[in-house]
Amino acid sequence: MSTPILILSLFVAAHSAATGQVRECLDCHDGRDPTAPRVLLSPGAAHAELACAECHPGVEPPCRDVPKAATCDTCHGDTADRMAGAEHTAHVAESAAVSPEPGTPHTTCRACHEPSAHAVRRAGDPASPASRDRVSETCLACHASLHPRHAARFLGGKHHAPAPGQRTEAATCADCHGSHVIDSPRRPASRVHRANVAATCGGCHRDARTEYENSVHGRAAARNAPEAPVCTGCHDAHAVPPRRGGTDVVAACSACHAAERVSSAFRLRADRLSSFSGSYHGLALRLGDDRVANCGSCHGHHAIRPPDDPSSTVHPDNLGTTCGACHARTCGGCHDPVPARFVRGTVHVTPDRPSHPVVGVVRSAYIGLTGLLVSLMVLHHILDLRAKIGGGAASARGAGRPAPRLSASERIQRAALTLSFWTLAVSGFALAFPESPLAWPFRAFPDAAAARRAAHRGSAAVLAGLALVHVCDMTLTRGGRSRLRLLWPVRRDARDARRDLAGGDASQPPIRLAEKAEYWARAWGTAVMTLTGLPLLAIDFSLAHIRLWAIELAQTIHFWEAVLAVATAVIWRGYAVFIDPAARPLNRPG
Structure with a gap:
C-alpha cells in the first residue's frame, strides 16, 4: 500500500473513531438524562470533529466518574502561555460580570469566543464572535459599559463600518490592541504603547508609516523623546474622522507647537500658531473656510521634514511647487507654477518679525x-x-x-458710495477679526467665507466704478x-x-x-x-x-x-x- 493511501486510511479511521465516540457520548448528553449535562455540538464548530477525549482526557463511555473539566491550554498551550501575563487576561478572569465561573482556566477564552466550548467557531468563520466581521461587536459587549466614551467615539469613527459584511477593510479592535495578548498603553509590550503605535498603525497604513519614520516626528520618537508625537498624538485613537478639516489639523499641530514645553525641548519658535492665525490662511480658516491652506497643506502630514532638508516641502527650492499646489498656473495656464525665487522669504510673519x-x-x-x-x-x-x-x-x-441741491444722479452716487464704503469696511474687518461681531452677518450664510468674499469684492467693484465715473466727470x-x-x-x-x-x-x-x-x-x-x-x-x-x-x-x-x-x-x-x-x-x- 502506498504512503498517501495509508495516511488517508489512518485519517478516515481516526475520524470514524472520533465520530463514533461523540455519538456514544451524546447518547447520555443529549438532554434526556437529567444526571448528564446537555451538550450541543453546533454544525461547523471548530471542535465538532474532535473526539471528546481530546478535551476530556480519560473519558470512555459509559462514564463511571465525572470527567475532568476541559481546559483550552490542553491544545492551545502556546496561546495560553502568551496570554498569561497580559492585563486583559487578568481582568477578564477576575470579572464575575463576564462569566459565572470567574477564575476558571477557560473563562477568558469563553468571554471572547463562545460561552460554550462545544460551539466555538474558527476566527475565519463569519459567524464566529472573533471574526473580523464581529470582533469589535464582541469587544463592545463589555467595553461599551466599561469605557463608554471610547466606545461611542469608535462607533462614530472611520475605523468602524456601520453594517455587517462591510468591515473586512475597516480596522477592528483586534487590529490595534491584539487578539490574545492585550495590554494597556502603559506597558511597553502593548501594541498601543507609544513606542509601538507606528508599527501597529503601519500594519494597514504602510506608506504613512514609512513617511512618518523618516520625518522629524518619527526620528524624535525613535530617540524616545517624550514630547515627540506618534500617530495617536495627531489622530484620535478611537474617533478617527472620515476626513480632517483644516481647523482640526491646526488644532492638532498647535497642541504641541503652541506649547512652551515642546518649543523649549526642540528649540522651536513659539510664534508659529500666532503667525499662522494672523495670516490670510489663518484668518479665513477662523472664519470657517476649510478650503484654505492649513499646516499640512505646506508642511505635509506624515513626511514632515525640517526646512533645510532638500526633500522638505518647505525647503526654499520646493516652495514654488508647494505654493503652486493651490496657486496653480496663472494667465490661462501659460506660465509655470509659482517660481521659487518669488516665494523665498519669511512665511510665518508677525508684526515684530515681518518678511522684509x-x-x-x-x-x-x-x-x-x-x-x-x-x-x-x-x-x-x-x-x-x-x-x-x-x-x-x-x-x-x-x-x-446754503447747501447746494444735488441732482438725482449725484444722490444715487452718494448713496452707492456710502453703502459700498461701509460694506467694504465691515467685510474687510470681518476677515481681520473673524471672532468679532463684524463677522456675525456673514456667519448667517452656509459658507461665511464665500459670503464675506463676495460682499467685499462686490463693494470694491462698486467703489472703484464710482471712482472712475467721478474721475471722468472731473476731467472731461x-x-x-x-x-x-x-x-x-x-x-x-x-x-x-x-x-x-x-x-x-x-x-x-x-x-x-x-x-x-x-x-x-x-x-x-x-x-x-x-x-x-x-x-x-x-x-x-x-x-x-x-x-x-x-x-x-x-x-x-x-x-x-x-x-x-x-x-x-x-x-x-x-x-x-x-x-x-x-x-x-x-x-x-x-
Whole structure:
C-alpha cells in the first residue's frame, strides 16, 4: 500500500473513531438524562470533529466518574502561555460580570469566543464572535459599559463600518490592541504603547508609516523623546474622522507647537500658531473656510521634514511647487507654477518679525500717522466748536453758505458710495477679526467665507466704478473741471483756516480747507486701497510675478488705509453731520 493511501486510511479511521465516540457520548448528553449535562455540538464548530477525549482526557463511555473539566491550554498551550501575563487576561478572569465561573482556566477564552466550548467557531468563520466581521461587536459587549466614551467615539469613527459584511477593510479592535495578548498603553509590550503605535498603525497604513519614520516626528520618537508625537498624538485613537478639516489639523499641530514645553525641548519658535492665525490662511480658516491652506497643506502630514532638508516641502527650492499646489498656473495656464525665487522669504510673519524691513517701517509709519491724524482731527473739532459756540458766529457762517441741491444722479452716487464704503469696511474687518461681531452677518450664510468674499469684492467693484465715473466727470466735463479748480489747495487756505478756528471774520471761501483736505484724503485713500487691493485679488498672478515681501507690504498698506478711512469717516464725518453747529438742521435760517 502506498504512503498517501495509508495516511488517508489512518485519517478516515481516526475520524470514524472520533465520530463514533461523540455519538456514544451524546447518547447520555443529549438532554434526556437529567444526571448528564446537555451538550450541543453546533454544525461547523471548530471542535465538532474532535473526539471528546481530546478535551476530556480519560473519558470512555459509559462514564463511571465525572470527567475532568476541559481546559483550552490542553491544545492551545502556546496561546495560553502568551496570554498569561497580559492585563486583559487578568481582568477578564477576575470579572464575575463576564462569566459565572470567574477564575476558571477557560473563562477568558469563553468571554471572547463562545460561552460554550462545544460551539466555538474558527476566527475565519463569519459567524464566529472573533471574526473580523464581529470582533469589535464582541469587544463592545463589555467595553461599551466599561469605557463608554471610547466606545461611542469608535462607533462614530472611520475605523468602524456601520453594517455587517462591510468591515473586512475597516480596522477592528483586534487590529490595534491584539487578539490574545492585550495590554494597556502603559506597558511597553502593548501594541498601543507609544513606542509601538507606528508599527501597529503601519500594519494597514504602510506608506504613512514609512513617511512618518523618516520625518522629524518619527526620528524624535525613535530617540524616545517624550514630547515627540506618534500617530495617536495627531489622530484620535478611537474617533478617527472620515476626513480632517483644516481647523482640526491646526488644532492638532498647535497642541504641541503652541506649547512652551515642546518649543523649549526642540528649540522651536513659539510664534508659529500666532503667525499662522494672523495670516490670510489663518484668518479665513477662523472664519470657517476649510478650503484654505492649513499646516499640512505646506508642511505635509506624515513626511514632515525640517526646512533645510532638500526633500522638505518647505525647503526654499520646493516652495514654488508647494505654493503652486493651490496657486496653480496663472494667465490661462501659460506660465509655470509659482517660481521659487518669488516665494523665498519669511512665511510665518508677525508684526515684530515681518518678511522684509520695509514692511516693518511702513507698518510703524502707518501706526504713527494714524495716531497723529486722529489727534489732529479731534483737536480741529475742539477748536471749531469753541469758535462757533463761543463766538456766536455759527449761524452766520451756516447762513452764508446754503447747501447746494444735488441732482438725482449725484444722490444715487452718494448713496452707492456710502453703502459700498461701509460694506467694504465691515467685510474687510470681518476677515481681520473673524471672532468679532463684524463677522456675525456673514456667519448667517452656509459658507461665511464665500459670503464675506463676495460682499467685499462686490463693494470694491462698486467703489472703484464710482471712482472712475467721478474721475471722468472731473476731467472731461466743464463743470467738473471748474469744481476741480475750486478744490485745488491755494496759499490763502491756511490763513482762512486759522481765522476760521479763531472765530474771526464770518466770510468764508467757496470751499474751506477742511473740506478740500477731506476730498483729497478720500481720493488718496480710494486710489491706494485700489492699487494695493489688486495684487491681493489676483493672488495667483502676484505670487508668480511679485516678491513675497511686496505682497505682505500691499496687505499691510491695505489694512492700515482701511483703518484710517474708517477712523476719518467716524470722527470727521460724524462731527460734520451730528455735532457741527453750523451743519445741524435746527440752526438753519428761516
